[in-house]
Amino acid sequence: MGAPDTKIKETLGFQAEVKQLLHLVTHSLYSNKEIFLRELVSNASDACDKLRFEAIAKPELLEGGPDYAIRVSYDKAARTITVSDNGIGMSRDEAIQHLGTIAKSGTREFFAQLTGDQQKDTQLIGQFGVGFYSSFIVADRVTVISRRAGLPADQAVKWESDGSGEFTVEPAAREARGTDVILHLKEGEDELLSSWKLRSILTKYSDHIATPIRMKKEEWDKDKNDYVVKDEEETVNQASALWTRTKSDITDEQYKSFYQHVAHDFTEPLAWTHNRVEGKTEYIQLLYIPSHAPFDIWDRNQRHGVKLYVRRVFIMDDAEQLLPPYLRFVRGVVDSSDLPLNVSREILQESRDVKAIREGCTKRVLSLLEDLAENRKDDYAKFWSEFGQVLKEGVGDDPANRERIARLLRFASTTSEGAQSVSLGDYVARMKPGQKSIYYLTADTLEAAKSSPHLEIFRKKGVEVLLLTDRVDEWMLTFLHEFDGKPLASVAKGDLDLGELADAQEKEEQQKVADEYKELVGKVKSALGERVQDVRVTLRLTDSPACIVVDRDAMSAHLARLLKAAGQKAPASKPILELNPHHPLVQRLKYEEAKLADWAALLLDQAVLAEGGQLDDPAGFVRRLNQMLLDAAAK
Numbered sequence: 058m059g060a061p062d063t064k065i066k067e068t069l070g071f072q073a074e075v076k077q078l079l080h081l082v083t084h085s086l087y088s089n090k091e092i093f094l095r096e097l098v099s100n101a102s103d104a105c106d107k108l109r110f111e112a113i114a115k116p117e118l119l120e121g122g123p124d125y126a127i128r129v130s131y132d133k134a135a136r137t138i139t140v141s142d143n144g145i146g147m148s149r150d151e152a153i154q155h156l157g158t159i160a161k162s163g164t165r166e167f168f169a170q171l172t173g174d175q176q177k178d179t180q181l182i183g184q185f186g187v188g189f190y191s192s193f194i195v196a197d198r199v200t201v202i203s204r205r206a207g208l209p210a211d212q213a214v215k216w217e218s219d220g221s222g223e224f225t226v227e228p229a230a231r232e233a234r235g236t237d238v239i240l241h242l243k244e245g246e247d248e249l250l251s252s253w254k255l256r257s258i259l260t261k262y263s264d265h266i267a268t269p270i271r272m273k274k275e276e277w278d279k280d281k282n283d284y285v286v287k288d289e290e291e292t293v294n295q296a297s298a299l300w301t302r303t304k305s306d307i308t309d310e311q312y313k314s315f316y317q318h319v320a321h322d323f324t325e326p327l328a329w330t331h332n333r334v335e336g337k338t339e340y341i342q343l344l345y346i347p348s349h350a351p352f353d354i355w356d357r358n359q360r361h362g363v364k365l366y367v368r369r370v371f372i373m374d375d376a377e378q379l380l381p382p383y384l385r386f387v388r389g390v391v392d393s394s395d396l397p398l399n400v401s402r403e404i405l406q407e408s409r410d411v412k413a414i415r416e417g418c419t420k421r422v423l424s425l426l427e428d429l430a431e432n433r434k435d436d437y438a439k440f441w442s443e444f445g446q447v448l449k450e451g452v453g454d455d456p457a458n459r460e461r462i463a464r465l466l467r468f469a470s471t472t473s474e475g476a477q478s479v480s481l482g483d484y485v486a487r488m489k490p491g492q493k494s495i496y497y498l499t500a501d502t503l504e505a506a507k508s509s510p511h512l513e514i515f516r517k518k519g520v521e522v523l524l525l526t527d528r529v530d531e532w533m534l535t536f537l538h539e540f541d542g543k544p545l546a547s548v549a550k551g552d553l554d555l556g557e558l559a560d561a562q563e564k565e566e567q568q569k570v571a572d573e574y575k576e577l578v579g580k581v582k583s584a585l586g587e588r589v590q591d592v593r594v595t596l597r598l599t600d601s602p603a604c605i606v607v608d609r610d611a612m613s614a615h616l617a618r619l620l621k622a623a624g625q626k627a628p629a630s631k632p633i634l635e636l637n638p639h640h641p642l643v644q645r646l647k648y649e650e651a652k653l654a655d656w657a658a659l660l661l662d663q664a665v666l667a668e669g670g671q672l673d674d675p676a677g678f679v680r681r682l683n684q685m686l687l688d689a690a691a692k
C-alpha cells in the first residue's frame with residue numbers, strides 16, 4: 058500500500074468503539090435530542106480556544122483576524138442545520154483521526170462495561186461524553202467541511218457519513234479557516250428548522266459560551282405570512298466567559314450548563330465553588346464536584362479535569378498541576394492573571410504561582426466538601442460512594458491537609474448497617490467511658506468483616522468497630538495513626554488491650570486462665586511448630602474457638618493477601634493463634650492428647666479461613682476434618 062492519494066475521495070471505516078457509540082447515541086439518546094446543538098457549539102468554542110492559544114506563538118494563523126465567532130443557521134428547503142466556526146479547523150488527517158476514532162484512554166474498557174440495558178447504558182454514555190457523534194441523533198447524514206488555520210484555501214477537507222459504519226473524506230475548498238458541520242435532518246425533525254427553536258436551545262444550553270454565537274435576524278413578513286431571514290446578524294448568547302461574571306449574575310442553571318460544557322458530562326454537578334482570589338497570586342477558580350465518577354477514574358494515567366486559562370485565553374485542558382491527584386475528580390476552570398501566556402506543562406511544574414493556585418484550589422475543594430458533609434448530608438453520601446476511595450488517597454498524599462481529610466472520611470462500622478456513613482468524629486463521640494482507642498478491622502468484604510471472630514468481645518462490650526474493606530484502606534492506615542488524639546487500633550493486631558474497658562475481675566480471670574492453660578498452650582504450640590509465632594489464650598472470643606492475630610507492628614493478614622494478589626512479595630509474618638478457653642472444643646483439647654496435633658491444626662486452619670485467608674494445605678485440612686467427623690460418628 059502506497060501513501061494515500063489525498064486528491065481523491067476515500068471511504069474509511071469507523072473504529073469499532075465509534076460504531077458502538079453511534080449505535081447507542083442513535084438508539085438511546087433520543088429523549089435528549091436537543092443536546093446535539095450544545096455538543097457542536099461546545100466543540101466550535103473549543104476550536105476557537107485552541108486557535109487563540111496557538112496564535113500566541115504563530116499570529117499568522119489568524120489570517121483574516123481574531124474575530125472569533127460561532128454561526129448557527131438553517132435551511133428550510135434543504136432541511137439542514139449548520140454550525141460554523143472560525144477556530145482551528147481540521148486537516149484531512151485530523152478529520153480522519155478526530156471524527157473516526159475516540160482518543161480517550163480506557164475507551165475499550167468502557168465499552169466492555171456496557172450492559173445492553175438501554176437505561177443504564179444511556180447513563181454511562183452520558184458520563185463518557187458523546188460530543189460530535191450526537192449529531193446523529195437528529196441527522197441521517199452529516200457533512201463536515203473544515204480547513205485548518207494556516208493551510209491554503211484549497212486544502213480543506215470534506216468529511217461525510219450517514220453514521221452507520223463508514224465515512225468518506227475528499228478534498229474541498231474553504232475560503233476562511235474553520236469548520237462547518239452540516240446536519241441533514243432525519244424525517245420528522247422539521248421543528249428544529251426554526252430560528253425560535255434553535256435560539257431557545259442555545260439559550261438553554263450554550264449561553265455561557267465565551268465565543269459569540271451569531272444567528273441571522275428574522276423579521277415577520279405580513280405578505281408572506283412567515284418570517285424572512287435578514288442579512289443582518291445578532292449575537293444570541295452573553296458571550297462573556299462565565300467565570301468572569303459576578304456570582305450574583307449567574308443562575309444555577311447557567312452554572313450547571315457550564316459544567317456540562319467543561320466536564321463533557323451530561324449529568325448535573327453535585328456542587329461547585331466559584332471565587333476570585335486576590336493577593337499575591339491572582340486567579341479565578343470555578344470548580345465542580347461531579348455527581349458520578351467518570352469511567353476512567355481508576356486509570357492511573359487519567360489526567361485531571363481542570364482547564365487552565367490565562368487572562369481569559371485558554372491554555373490547556375487537564376492541567377494536572379492545578380490539583381493534587383486525590384482530587385482528580387474535580388472539574389472546572391482556573392483563570393490566572395499572573396502566568397505568562399506561553400506557559401508550558403514544564404513551566405507549570407516549577408511555577409510558584411501554580412503552587413499557590415494548587416494550594417488554594419485544594420483548600421477550596423476541601424471547604425466545599427466540608428460544607429456538603431455538614432449541610433447536605435445526602436449529597437455528601439452520594440459524593441462519598443462515588444469518590445470516597447479516591448479522597449482516601451489524600452490521607453497519604455497530602456500531609457498538610459491530613460486532619461481535614463480525616464474528618465471527611467466515612468466508614469462502615471458495627472453500628473452502621475453496612476453503609477459507609479460513620480465519620481471519625483461520630484465514632485469518637487460514641488466511645489465508651491474508659492475507651493482509649495478507635496478500633497477498626499480490615500477485611501476483603503463487608504460480609505467477612507461482619508462475621509469476623511475478632512469482633513466478638515467488642516459486640517459483647519457494646520464497643521463500636523470500624524469495618525474497612527476498600528483496597529486503599531490498608532495503605533491509608535499506614536498514614537493515619539490517630540484522630541483527635543485517639544490512636545487507631547486494629548482489633549486483629551497485638552495483644553488485645555481493652556484498657557479500662559475490661560474490669561478488674563476480667564483482668565484477674567485472664568491471668569487465671571492463662572496459668573490454667575499454660576501447659577496445653579505449650580503443647581499446641583509445639584504441635585504447630587513453624588506455622589505459628591505463638592499460641593495463647595484470649596478473652597477476645599465469645600463464640601469462636603480460635604482466631605489468629607499478628608503483632609502490633611506486623612503486616613496484617615489482609616494486607617499480606619492484597620500484596621500477594623497484586624503480585625508483590627509480602628514479608629512472611631507468622632500468625633499468633635489465640636484460643637478461647639470457654640469454648641468446648643478448646644476445653645476438650647485437654648483430653649485429646651493422642652489427636653492433639655490434628656486438632657491444633659484444625660483450629661489454626663479454621664481461624665485462617667474465618668479471616669478470609671487461604672490455607673497452605675487445603676487437602677490436609679479436609680482430610681483432618683473428615684477424620685474428625687468419622688471419629689465423632691463412631692462414638
Ligand code: ADP
Pocket residue numbers: 100101104142144145146147155156186187188189190236321
Ligand atoms: P471531544 O470534543 O470530547 O474531544 P468529539 O467527538 O466531540 O469529542 O470531537 C472529537 C474531536 O474532533 C475533538 O477533540 C476535536 O479535535 C475535533 N473537532 C470536533 N469539532 C471540531 C471543530 N468544530 N473544529 C475543530 N475540531 C473539531
